[in-house]
Amino acid sequence: MKYLLITFQLLICSVIYAQNGDxxxxxxxxxxxxxxxxxxxxxxxxxxxxxxxxxxxxxxxxKIKNEVERLDAEDIFETGxxxxxFTSSLVSVLVDDGLITYxxxxxxxxxxxxxxxRMDDVTVLNLIQHTSGLPVRPYFFGVKEKDPQNPYGFYExxxxxxxxxxxxxxxxxxxxxxxxxxxxxxxxxxxxxxxPFDKLMDEYIIDPMGLDSTFVFFKERKKNLIxxxxxxxxxxxxxxxxxxxxxxxxxxxxxADLLKFMKINxxxxxxxxxxxxxxxxxxxxDTNFNESIKxxxxxxxxxxxxxxxxxxxxxxxNGHNTFMAFVKETGTGVVxxxxxxxxxxxxxxxxxxxxxxNWKRRIDN
Numbered sequence: 001m002k003y004l005l006i007t008f009q010l011l012i013c014s015v016i017y018a019q020n021g022d023x024x025x026x027x028x029x030x031x032x033x034x035x036x037x038x039x040x041x042x043x044x045x046x047x048x049x050x051x052x053x054x055x056x057x058x059x060x061x062x063k064i065k066n067e068v069e070r071l072d073a074e075d076i077f078e079t080g081x082x083x084x085x086f087t088s089s090l091v092s093v094l095v096d097d098g099l100i101t102y103x104x105x106x107x108x109x110x111x112x113x114x115x116x117x118r119m120d121d122v123t124v125l126n127l128i129q130h131t132s133g134l135p136v137r138p139y140f141f142g143v144k145e146k147d148p149q150n151p152y153g154f155y156e157x158x159x160x161x162x163x164x165x166x167x168x169x170x171x172x173x174x175x176x177x178x179x180x181x182x183x184x185x186x187x188x189x190x191x192x193x194x195x196p197f198d199k200l201m202d203e204y205i206i207d208p209m210g211l212d213s214t215f216v217f218f219k220e221r222k223k224n225l226i227x228x229x230x231x232x233x234x235x236x237x238x239x240x241x242x243x244x245x246x247x248x249x250x251x252x253x254x255x256a257d258l259l260k261f262m263k264i265n266x267x268x269x270x271x272x273x274x275x276x277x278x279x280x281x282x283x284x285x286d287t288n289f290n291e292s293i294k295x296x297x298x299x300x301x302x303x304x305x306x307x308x309x310x311x312x313x314x315x316x317x318n319g320h321n322t323f324m325a326f327v328k329e330t331g332t333g334v335v336x337x338x339x340x341x342x343x344x345x346x347x348x349x350x351x352x353x354x355x356x357x358n359w360k361r362r363i364d365n
Contacts, residue, residue: 023049024058030350031060037344043230045338046071047348048255051355052268052331055259069339073256075227076213077337078239079322080315083216083251084182085280086205086261088128088298090189092276093204100124100192106184109191114161118168124188126172127181128297129285133169134180149318152249153241157187160244175287175295182248189247197246209264209273213254216246226252227339229319237319237341249317258324258335265311268331281311281328310352316343323348330356 027047031037044061061070079086094100102125107115119132126132140163144155160183186197193200198216206214218225218241226239242250253261265281267274283294283301294301302310312325321343326333332355336348 023056024060026354027058027060027347027351030354031347034350035345035347037347041234042338042342042344043234043340044069044071045336045340045344046073046075046255047351048073048259048335048337049351049355050259050262050266050268050326050331050333055263057255069228071227071255071337071339074213074254075337076225076252076254077227077322077339078229078315078317078320079251079253079258080249080317080320081179082258082313082315082322082324083247083249084315085298085313085324086201086251087182087185087189087247088280089261089265089273089277090200090205091124091128091185092280092297093208093273094189094193094200096276097204100189102128104188104192106188109188110161110164114165116165116167119164119172122169122172124185125297127185127188129295130175130177130181131173131285132178132181132184133172133174133176134164134167134178134184135176136178136180138163138180138183139167149237150240152245153243155244157244160184161187175285177287177289179245179248183245186244186247201251209260209271211253211257211260214257215252216250217242227320229317229339229341231318231341239319240317249315255335255337258322258337259333262324262326262333262335266326266328266331266333281309283309310349316341325349325352327352327356332356 039060047058049056057073059071095102102123104124106122107120122132138160141155144159145151146154164184189200190197201216229237231237263269264271264273265277280297280299282296283303285295287293287295292303294303299311299313302312308327308329310325310327315322318341319339321338321340323336325348334348334352336344338344
């Protein structure tokens with residue numbers, strides 16, 4: 001989790017930042033001087049920035065097979081584990097509607113023959129906060145893997161429930177980041193509401209938030225719908241499909257939609273979900289990443305002590321890498337979507353640092 005160790009304290013910035021017309025130039029300087037990103041070797045990425053009521057998009061397409069691939073704010077990317085913050089947001093709305101509670105025991109939503117008595121005390125909140133004791137992935141997950149480039153395409157929900165039924169937890173209540181938590185949470189939400197997970201996302205998150213380019217599942221691996229992704233060797237890879245774990249890894253979205261989602265989490269626009277999502281940003285559990293990193297409800301929070309907290313999450317798939325982070329007190333946030341498994345490493349935090357050093361106004365001083 002090296003990316004989480006980058007904070008605003010790393011560098012003291014005395015550069016005079018230009019107006020938005022020069023934003024790309026300033027980011028290029030960061031790439032050149034503060035990162036080891038090669039624009040020639042990186043397939044492409046797009047950066048979205050929120051600064052209070054202003055929104056910016058900066059495209060960094062680069063060479064693949066001697067062609068330049070440009071990216072647009074509406075282009076759709078796989079988000080990988082950023083799906084988890086969409087899912088935790090969905091739970092906030094369902095709790096507010098009285099359809100489930102954070103204290104609900106997960107066994108209560110499963111058929112009797114599937115319930116695991118050793119997990120009787122595990123709640124919905126335990127799944128959200130990664131304190132259930134479940135492993136990163138179910139044991140023997142790879143047995144079902146028919147295509148290494150599509151790890152969740154053949155692991156059915158029945159397989160996950162079979163694993164859960166016999167699972168013997170070593171400890172509960174302690175933080176252990178695990179995709180399995182959200183894979184199981186998907187099933188619990190479906191059982192609690194009687195609706196498929198993707199329909200829940202449509203009804204309670206995607207449509208109310210106006211996320212026109214966001215969705216969870218498609219029946220086929222539609223390469224023409226998703227921005228072409230590339231592996232570490234620069235080879236084209238197909239998008240993932242999901243027989244399970246959609247709530248953990250399955251959300252697809254665009255830079256434009258991700259900024260809409262971020263603005264509501266930041267509270268810089270008026271929306272009924274602002275107050276619902278705010279509770280997800282509280283530092284509630286220590287993590288095993290680093291002493292400065294806490295977890296909220298879906299989000300990871302970098303505790304900067306005397307400075308403002310950074311609320312963040314990242315995700316990746318075989319061909320995409322996604323970053324988002326924001327600072328509520330300053331109304332600023334950054335998303336970076338890359339169509340490469342390698343991604344852009346710490347660039348998102350460095351850009352967030354830049355816009356928190358008054359970049360729009362320094363040119364006037």
